Amino acid sequence: MKPGTLGLVGCGLAAGLQLLFFLPVVGEGRTLDVALWAGGPPLFRVDGLSLTFGVAWMVALAFAAGTIQSKDRRWAWIGLVPAGLLVSAYAREPVLFYAGWEMAGLGVWLSVSRPKPAKLAAMIHGPGLALLAAIAVGGAGAFAPPEGGAIQEWAPVAVVLLAVAAVGRMLTPALYERLTSDASESRSLLLPVLASTGPFFLAKALVAARWDAWGVWALTLIGTTLLLGVAIATLRGVPLLLPLGMGAIAIIGLGLASASPLAALGAIWLVGLGAFVPLVLALDSNSRYLPWTRAAAVAVSLPGVWLVVQGALETHYTVTAIVILPALILAYDMANRPRGDTPTHKAMLFAALLVMVALAAYPQVAVEWFARPAVGAMAGGVGATGNLGSRWGLGLVSIRPDESLSAALPATGIAVAAFLAWVALYWLRGLLIAITNRSDKHIPPEAQ
Amino acid sequence: MTPELAQFSDWVLALLPRLFIYPGGLWLLAGVLLVRLAGGGATAIRPGVWLDDLLRTDLPSLALAWVVVALLPLPEASILPSPVDIWVLAALLALSLLLDVGLRNPQGLVIKQTGVAITLAVLAPLAAGDLPITAPNDYLNHAPLAFGLTMAAVVLGVVVILWLGCRGLAGQVRCLAWLGLALAPIYGDMWTISTVWIFGAAVIVALGARGFERIAGTPDDLRGWTRVILWLPACLALGALLLAAL
Numbered sequence: 001m002k003p004g005t006l007g008l009v010g011c012g013l014a015a016g017l018q019l020l021f022f023l024p025v026v027g028e029g030r031t032l033d034v035a036l037w038a039g040g041p042p043l044f045r046v047d048g049l050s051l052t053f054g055v056a057w058m059v060a061l062a063f064a065a066g067t068i069q070s071k072d073r074r075w076a077w078i079g080l081v082p083a084g085l086l087v088s089a090y091a092r093e094p095v096l097f098y099a100g101w102e103m104a105g106l107g108v109w110l111s112v113s114r115p116k117p118a119k120l121a122a123m124i125h126g127p128g129l130a131l132l133a134a135i136a137v138g139g140a141g142a143f144a145p146p147e148g149g150a151i152q153e154w155a156p157v158a159v160v161l162l163a164v165a166a167v168g169r170m171l172t173p174a175l176y177e178r179l180t181s182d183a184s185e186s187r188s189l190l191l192p193v194l195a196s197t198g199p200f201f202l203a204k205a206l207v208a209a210r211w212d213a214w215g216v217w218a219l220t221l222i223g224t225t226l227l228l229g230v231a232i233a234t235l236r237g238v239p240l241l242l243p244l245g246m247g248a249i250a251i252i253g254l255g256l257a258s259a260s261p262l263a264a265l266g267a268i269w270l271v272g273l274g275a276f277v278p279l280v281l282a283l284d285s286n287s288r289y290l291p292w293t294r295a296a297a298v299a300v301s302l303p304g305v306w307l308v309v310q311g312a313l314e315t316h317y318t319v320t321a322i323v324i325l326p327a328l329i330l331a332y333d334m335a336n337r338p339r340g341d342t343p344t345h346k347a348m349l350f351a352a353l354l355v356m357v358a359l360a361a362y363p364q365v366a367v368e369w370f371a372r373p374a375v376g377a378m379a380g381g382v383g384a385t386g387n388l389g390s391r392w393g394l395g396l397v398s399i400r401p402d403e404s405l406s407a408a409l410p411a412t413g414i415a416v417a418a419f420l421a422w423v424a425l426y427w428l429r430g431l432l433i434a435i436t437n438r439s440d441k442h443i444p445p446e447a448q
Numbered sequence: 449m450t451p452e453l454a455q456f457s458d459w460v461l462a463l464l465p466r467l468f469i470y471p472g473g474l475w476l477l478a479g480v481l482l483v484r485l486a487g488g489g490a491t492a493i494r495p496g497v498w499l500d501d502l503l504r505t506d507l508p509s510l511a512l513a514w515v516v517v518a519l520l521p522l523p524e525a526s527i528l529p530s531p532v533d534i535w536v537l538a539a540l541l542a543l544s545l546l547l548d549v550g551l552r553n554p555q556g557l558v559i560k561q562t563g564v565a566i567t568l569a570v571l572a573p574l575a576a577g578d579l580p581i582t583a584p585n586d587y588l589n590h591a592p593l594a595f596g597l598t599m600a601a602v603v604l605g606v607v608v609i610l611w612l613g614c615r616g617l618a619g620q621v622r623c624l625a626w627l628g629l630a631l632a633p634i635y636g637d638m639w640t641i642s643t644v645w646i647f648g649a650a651v652i653v654a655l656g657a658r659g660f661e662r663i664a665g666t667p668d669d670l671r672g673w674t675r676v677i678l679w680l681p682a683c684l685a686l687g688a689l690l691l692a693a694l
Contacts (some may be wrong), residue, residue, distance in 0.1 A: 094475040146590055235561070295508075295547045302539055309535060319693050325535065326568045329542045330561070393456035394530050410530045413459040416539070417467060417518065421511035424468075427506070 007065025011082055015058035022051050024037065033092060033144075045092035045144060046371030049207060050273065053200055054089040056370075058082060058277040060075025060193045066348060080107030081190060088197055088204075092142050094135040097204060101169075102128050104194055108172075123175045127168025131201065132214060134161035143207045147381040152209035152380060159215040162202055163222045163251065168248040169198030170247035173278070174238075192278035195243045199250040199271045199391050203264075203374070206381030210258040216315070221249050224320045231327035242281065245331030246274045246301065249324055253308035258314055260396060261375060261385040263311020266372045269304030280352040289349065298332050300356040303363035303396065307388070310398050314406075361415035458529040463518070465526050471628070472518030475643070479517075479624045480617065483648055487610065487654035505617045512544035513621040520628040522642045523635050534632055535574065538567050541625055548618050555612040555667055560604050562612070562681055569601035569685035570629040575693035587633040587692075595633055597688035602630040603653055605681035610657035612667045624650055 025032050026048050033042035061082050080103050087100030104125040138158040146152050154162070173191040202219070211219065227248035230241045253267025277297045305324060312321035359366055368390055375385055389397045395410035432438075466472055484492040491497065513585045519532045545563040572594060573587050588595055626641075627649045635642050663675045 291547055295543055298539075298543055298546060302536075306533075306539075308535065313574065319689065321567065321577055322571045322689055325539055325542065325571065326564045329546070329564050330635065331566065332546070391452070391455055391530065393452035393454070394459055398528065405531070407533050407535075408529075408530045409536055410459065410532060412456070413463070413528075413530065414519070414532070414536070416456075416460065417463055417515045418508075418511050420463075420467060421472075421514045421518075422507055425502075425507045425511055425514075429502055432502065436499060438499070438503070 004065050007078065008062050010061035010079075011058045011065060014082060014086065015055045017064065018051060018054050018058070022046050022054075025072050029376075031144075031377070034090075042142075043096055044090040046090060047207070047377035048375075049203060049268075049377040050090045052268070052370050052374040054086055055197075056272045056275060057085045057089065057193055060279060061085070061190065063216065063276070063348070063352075064190050064193065064279055064292070077107050077110035078111070080104065081194065083107075085193070085197065086199070091204075092144060093142065093311050094138070095141070097201065098128060098131055098135060099101065101131060101197060101201070108176075108190065108194060120176075127165045127198070130161045132164035132169060134158045134165060137161070138205075141208065143204050145207065146209070153212045153217060154205060154209050156218070157213050159211055159218055160222075162205060163219055165196035166202055166247070166251060167226060169201075170195045170244050173209055173243050174241060192243045192282075192390045193275045195247065196271055196275040198227070199247050199254060199267065199274070202251065202254040203268065203271065203378060206254065206257055206264070206378040208380045210381035212257065212258075216255055216259050220252055220312075220317055220320055223250075223252035223255055226251065227327045228323065231323075231330045234330050243274055243278045245328060246270050246277065249305060249308055249328065250274065252320060252324070253304075253311060256308070256311045256317065257375075257378070259315045260311035261383050262307050262314065262388055264375045264378060264382045265367060265371045265385060265388060266304045266307025266309075266311060267410060268374045269307065269366065270301065272370065273301055273304060276352075277356075280349070282407065283349050283352070285435070292439075293349070294332050296353050296356040296360070298329065299360035301328065301332075302360065303367070303411060305410060306396075306407075310407050322438055329438065361412055363396060363409070363411050367396060450537050455529060462526050462528045466518040466528075466561045467515070471522050471525055471595050472514055472672060476514065476621065476624065479647055479650055480620050482652045483620050483623065483654045485654075487615070487652045487658055496591050501617045506548050509544045509547040510618040510621060512540050512547065513618055513625055516540050516544070516625040517621060517628060520625070521632055522628070523684050524642065534629060536569060537625070537629055538570050541622055541629075542567050543556050544618065544622055548614075548616075553612035558678060559609050562608050562654050562678065565682035566602050566605040566609075568624050569598045569605065569681065569688055570626060570632075572685060572692045573686040575689055591692050592600050594691035597684050598630055599649075601688060602614060602626055603649065603656070604677075604684065606653045607656040607660055608678060608681060610653070610663065611660050612614045623653060627653070 022032070025046060032046040034044040034046065035042045084102070084104030084107060087103060088097050089098035089100075091100055102125060105128065109120060109124050129425060138154055172195050176191055227245060230245040234241055234245075247270075250267045250270040253263040253270065255263075257264035257267060277300070281297060282291055305328060309321045309324055312318070312324070367388070372385055372388075374390045375382055387399050387400055387401070391397055391410075394413045395408070397405055397409075398407040400406045460583060469475070481493055516537050519528070521531070521534070542563065545560055573591075576587055576591055576594070606626060609619065610623070624646060628646050631642065631645050631649065634645065664677075666672075
């Protein structure tokens with residue numbers, strides 16, 4: 001069996017089994033602490049956050065594995081990536097999270113034809129050192145909400161170290177491209193999934209404890225600076241910074257999470273998407289479909305970005321709230337310039353486009369079924385998400401404590417309006433062509 | 449009827465007049481006609497030219513820009529059951545820009561960067577408050593300079609975009625939508641009639657682009673000062689953002 005097929009089947013199976021065994025538990029609002037032996041300490045924890053990302057990462061890896069053509073034996077090491085990611089997703093102890101994080105990184109490192117082993121090792125395993133230091137000085141214990149609803153806070157030094165670890169891991173895809181210069185190889189498709197574990201650790205940290213006001217400020221500042229850095233770098237022509245841009249917005253959202261649950265919901269949306277969107281863009285190396293792919297990727301990110309922006313406005317980080325959209329558009333527009341040297345995986349691309357457009361038009365499903373349970377599990381650091389309402393027939397609304405509306409994203413209503421406008425234009429154009437006896441030859445090639 | 453279906457039905461009923469009569473549809477058509485007349489003279493409004501433009505236009509891009517005009521928070525338009533954030537409308541216009549196949553030319557990248565600067569400018573008023581649904585109350589009185597800079601950034605940005613070659617139908621509709629969004633802070637005031645302001649600004653922009661072309665020549669040979677002009681909308685937008693935030 002080819003490595004790609006094996007990966008597709010294995011990761012697909014892992015996602016299915018998680019849903020089969022854990023969804024009934026999480027669906028009832030319960031959590032499950034799992035020990036490796038009877039009477040032993042609980043090492044793993046099944047909750048909304050772990051299940052959401054355990055499944056999302058396996059689906060993303062299956063998606064990436066489906067494109068792998070190589071029969072290289074080194075690919076066997078890639079098997080460590082899903083194993084490491086699953087350990088990280090379900091880890092109850094921070095040290096176990098670290099072990100999973102390194103295991104996933106090791107899988108990538110061992111599978112690469114190492115032209116610069118020291119630099120590559122530093123790139124993949126360096127952020128882990130910051131993570132380890134954060135765990136050592138953190139001040140919060142296991143990834144479980146404190147007993148009796150007590151409030152715990154992460155130490156300020158730990159917050160900075162967590163941010164360093166997250167940014168370091170998010171930088172992996174961009175540095176990998178520079179170090180190995182094998183941008184055309186499908187191996188690099190796995191990296192966005194690995195990169196999304198960076199901001200995920202911040203989410204995991206919020207299960208146990210919250211940031212204090214200084215931590216909120218520091219993380220928002222780091223995220224905003226990173227986002228502006230990405231925007232400036234893309235203006236200067238540095239490619240492949242999209243995962244970093246999405247991760248930066250996720251860091252802003254997770255930074256604001258202790259002050260605004262809306263921002264936490266948006267961050268979870270973006271961290272989840274961060275594993276998929278760069279994959280979809282990488283699938284499309286044909287410039288013919290690229291504007292569609294980019295637009296669909298922006299559209300599916302918008303509900304998450306909107307939520308983070310609401311969180312930033314709610315907490316009076318207004319400049320951050322405003323620069324997010326322009327910076328994101330820049331990062332998307334420069335992402336994945338057409339190479340034309342690899343075939344476009346049309347079937348997978350169209351399936352992904354369909355899913356992205358559906359999620360953009362009906363974000364209520366993803367918010368209620370994935371993001372809200374995940375944020376609900378972050379009870380140690382994030383408050384209740386009651387101020388976000390889903391109007392199932394229209395879209396999302398943000399409601400203030402006095403029941404007044406503070407923001408609205410009627411995504412379904414807008415999708416209907418866009419569809420009606422497109423149909424009207426399509427028929428008008430057809431009618432005019434028929435009346436004036438013009439043929440499609442009059443249409444310039446780029447518009448066909 | 450379930451509440452969800454009732455919400456959806458109310459939305460569609462309020463949407464249809466907005467989409468096909470005012471401010472989308474007929475009103476939008478009048479606006480585009482005015483922009484074309486001011487920008488290209490009588491030849492630009494001949495039926496054949498319209499048809500050629502429609503054949504050349506990227507329909508999803510045009511449809512999104514049309515929807516934004518239809519959803520503009522104009523006080524005279526029919527009331528939607530759920531308002532739409534200014535932020536969302538700006539994001540839809542950015543999407544329309546990304547989708548525009550007409551921008552696959554050497555100037556496309558600069559046009560998109562200018563579009564990003566305009567997006568920043570129209571969002572700047574949000575820095576003065578925390579409600580993305582409307583611009584903050586009394587914004588014009590509290591931050592007149594920021595409003596002026598926003599308008600300058602949007603007008604100059606649209607002039608630059610038109611000069612760089614984004615003159616298709618989708619581009620013209622986007623131009624009206626951006627101006628409509630930038631003028632949003634004054635819609636609540638008694639002394640404004642939004643149509644006059646938006647159409648007036650659109651005519652100024654179209655004439656400006658025409659005049660700019662005469663002075664600056666074609667965008668193929670960017671000279672020193674025209675390169676500076678390309679960065680001006682972004683600088684003005686940043687100024688508006690900082691002033692609004694203060």
